[in-house]
Amino acid sequence: MGAVGKARYRARIAARKLMRTARPSIRRAELVGPPEIWAMKRRFQIDFLTSRGLRPEHRLLDVGCGVLRGGIPLIEYLQSGHYAGIEARAHVLEEGRKELAKAGLEHKRPLLLNASDPAQIELPDRFDYVWAHSVLYHMPDEVVDGYLGLIAGCLSDGGQFYANVKLRARERPDGQPAHSWQGFPVVGRSREFYERAAAAYGLAVEDVGTLESLGDQSKGGAKEMMMRFTKAPR
Numbered sequence: 532m533g534a535v536g537k538a539r540y541r542a543r544i545a546a547r548k549l550m551r552t553a554r555p556s557i558r559r560a561e562l563v564g565p566p567e568i569w570a571m572k573r574r575f576q577i578d579f580l581t582s583r584g585l586r587p588e589h590r591l592l593d594v595g596c597g598v599l600r601g602g603i604p605l606i607e608y609l610q611s612g613h614y615a616g617i618e619a620r621a622h623v624l625e626e627g628r629k630e631l632a633k634a635g636l637e638h639k640r641p642l643l644l645n646a647s648d649p650a651q652i653e654l655p656d657r658f659d660y661v662w663a664h665s666v667l668y669h670m671p672d673e674v675v676d677g678y679l680g681l682i683a684g685c686l687s688d689g690g691q692f693y694a695n696v697k698l699r700a701r702e703r704p705d706g707q708p709a710h711s712w713q714g715f716p717v718v719g720r721s722r723e724f725y726e727r728a729a730a731a732y733g734l735a736v737e738d739v740g741t742l743e744s745l746g747d748q749s750k751g752g753a754k755e756m757m758m759r760f761t762k763a764p765r
C-alpha cells in the first residue's frame with residue numbers, strides 16, 4: 532500500500548471510530564428531538580431562564596426533563612440540590628443520569644423523578660421556577676390539568692412557571708391530536724384552554740413571545756409560544 536493508500540486507510544479507521552463514539556450521544560439526543568438542534572436547545576434553556584431572573588440560589592423544577600439536554604447547564608448553574616426533574620420514561624431518565632455523570636455533576640445532587648402522573652408526585656420543596664420545555668403539547672388535556680394543579684401547589688410566592696406551547700385558534704373539532712411523537716401526542720390548543728385550565732388553580736397566564744423571537748432557531752420556533760404562569764393576585 533502506498534503513502535496515499537495508507538493515509539486513506541487511517542482516515543477511514545478514524546472516521547469509523549468517531550462514528551462509534553458519536554452514536555451513543557446521537558441516540559441520547561434523539562430521545563428528545565433532532566440531534567442537530569441539541570446544542571442550540573441546551574443553550575436556549577439556560578439563556579432564557581437566566582434572562583428571566585433565574586439565579587443560583589433559586590430552586591427549579593424541570594417537568595419532562597428528558598435526558599437533561601436543558602438540565603445539565605441548569606444543574607451546573609444552580610446551587611447543589613436546587614434542581615429537580617420529572618421524566619415519564621424510565622430509560623430516558625437513565626440516559627439523563629449518564630449525561631449527568633458525563634458532565635461530572637453528580638455532586639450537585641439533582642432530584643430526578645421517574646413519574647408521569649402528577650397525582651402520584653410528591654415534591655419535597657417549593658420552587659421559584661418551574662420549566663416545561665417542549666413538554667405540555669406532548670400531554671393529553673387531563674395530564675396538563677394535573678400538572679397545573681401540582682405546579683400551582685409547589686410554586687413559591689412570586690414564583691414563575693414557563694412553558695412553550697403550540698397555539699391554535701380553536702381546539703380540533705374531533706378532539707384528536709394531529710400527530711404523534713415517540714408515542715406521545717402532539718397537541719395544539721387554544722390560548723383559552725390554557726387560561727381556563729390555569730385559572731382553575733389560581734394561576735394567571737401571559738404570552739412571553741414566540742420561541743423564534745426569544746432566540747430559539749428551531750424550524751417550528753415561529754409557531755410556538757412561550758407562556759408564563761404566575762399565581763393570580765387574590
Ligand SMILES: C[S@@+](CC[C@H](N)C(=O)[O-])C[C@H]1O[C@@H](n2cnc3c(N)ncnc32)[C@H](O)[C@@H]1O
Binds near residue numbers: 595600601663664666
Ligand atoms: C420533547 S422532550 C423535551 C425534553 C426536555 N424538556 C428538553 O427540552 O430537552 C419531551 C419530554 O417530556 C416527557 N414527558 C411526556 N409526558 C410526560 C409526563 N406526563 N410527565 C413527565 N414527563 C413527560 C417525554 O418523555 C420527553 O422526554
